[in-house]
Amino acid sequence: MKADETPTREHVRAKQHFTARVTADAADGWPVQAGRYRLVINRGCPWAHRVVLARQLLGLGRAVSLAETDPVRELIDGDFHWVFSEETGSPGGVDPVLGIHALREAYLAADPAYTGGVSVPALVDVRTGGLVSNDYDGLLTDFATEWRPLHADDAPDLYPEALREEIAQVSEELHLDVNDGVYKAGFAPSQESYDGAVARLFARLDRIEERLSGRRYLVGDHLTVADLRLWPTLIRFDPVYHGLFKCNVRRIRDYPALWGYTRDLYQTPGFAETVNFAQIKRSYYYGIPGINPTRIVPAGPDESELLTPHDRALLGGTPFRTRVA
Ligand SMILES: N[C@@H](CCC(=O)N[C@@H](CS)C(=O)NCC(=O)O)C(=O)O
Incomplete structure (x- = not known):
């Protein structure tokens, strides 16, 4: 779909063509x-x-x-x-x-x-x-x-060998229902396809909420690539997906664990400096006139709330797993 076209068919993510490692x-x-x-x-x-x-x-x-x-x-x-x-x-x-x-x-x-x-x-x-x-x-x-x-001397191990199977499983579920799920809802060509995408998205968010209620990070006791896959979608959720993509059954702010997790990572060194809310909102609201013809970029939400205290450290675990040599 081109940026200025109204969706007429299901959103299908194109496969990458250049996959050299x-x-x-x-x-x-x-x-x-x-x-x-x-x-x-x-x-x-x-x-x-x-x-x-x-x-x-x-x-x-x-x-x-x-x-x-x-x-x-x-x-x-x-x-x-x-x-x-x-x-x-x-x-x-x-x-x-x-x-x-x-x-x-x-x-x-x-x-x-x-x-x-x-x-x-x-x-x-x-x-x-x-x-x-x-x-x-x-x-x-x-x-x-x-x-x-x-890597820096103190770089974390974001992809520990012992956790790779679990990381793959969690990531796969996230990809279909959440990371790509918001796009399936936002670019749905029909009520039926929107209904299905939104139901799957929020069912999955509810399950991640449960998972993150008892543990600080998605897999293991430290940040892994699984968290790096989830968090970019969460940080965009309330400012963009909730409004533009009509994913408005709940906000991330309405989920205690997901919102605590989003703030926890935002406040972890290395995360906030990668986020530019003005550009995030402009890229979606201004950049996809097919679903927002006026191209008006909304004012909210108040992102300073990301800096409010959270009690996620009580769940145990530390952000970075230092690599065992
Ligand atoms: N490479 C993948 C995922 C990356 C992706 O979707 N990037 C978006 C920006 S968020 C993009 O560059 N879209 C431009 C396009 O596909 O024409 C894809 O082609 O779907």
């Missing part, structure tokens, strides 16, 4: 290397947000530079595209490192015949300007594991 052994031709890659995101996108969070928490900021596109896509040749802009740190609308205006130029540098979608997050090879991967899950996993030699 960046690994210590460079099996796909892409080695882990400081200064070699540029991560392109925008602050609105929850799929990019999880990768940005990993980069931040693992101390990969110096090894992998960050480029932000404008939160709103620009119409180019009949399609809406992510572009660099003055407002998001690119003088003259050109990314200072990649030297391009539209992200699609990096896709075309990697594959001149490419005609598919252009999405963030995108990892770009600085040497050639070509896209390496737009696979948000591969990027997250590789940052957490393959990039270890370049």
Whole structure:
């Protein structure tokens, strides 16, 4: 669906086309290397947000530079595209490192015949300007594991081997009903499809509420990639999904555990600095006129409430699991 079209069919998430992995052994031709890659995101996108969070928490900021596109896509040749802009740190609308205006130029540098979608997050090879991967899950996993030699000394283990099975199971449920569930509701082409998506979303949120009532984090006693997948959706929920996507059965603020968890992570070092509410709201409310034709961006909610005290520490656990050497 294009940004300015009214939904006419079910929301189906496109598969990523560029799935090369960046690994210590460079099996796909892409080695882990400081200064070699540029991560392109925008602050609105929850799929990019999880990768940005990993980069931040693992101390990969110096090894992998960050480029932000404008939160709103620009119409180019009949399609809406992510572009660099003055407002998001690119003088003259050109990314200072990649030297391009539209992200699609990096896709075309990697594959001149490419005609598919252009999405963030995108990892770009600085040497050639070509896209390496737009696979948000591969990027997250590789940052957490393959990039270890370049992690900060005190970086947490976000993907402990002993918990991987449980992380996969929790993440799969989250993906279908929550992360993508809000989109299925927001872009529903019919009452029936909206009803189904919203029912599944809130049934799943109710179950996560139960789970998080007895434990501080989703899996184990510390933050893992499972939390990095859930939190970007929760932080956008009350400002965007509740209103624009009509996910208004309950707010996250109405769930004691989910709201405590959202605040707990917001107040954990590394999280708040990755959030820009003005850009999040603009990217959705202004950037998708197909479902918000006036493009008016709402004023609320009051995000300072995220700074209010929570008692999640009483549940035990600590944010970061320091890696066992
Ligand atoms: N790469 C995936 C997930 C990432 C994603 O959906 N990113 C959004 C921003 S939140 C995007 O770039 N959409 C642009 C598009 O698909 O045209 C996809 O293509 O669906």
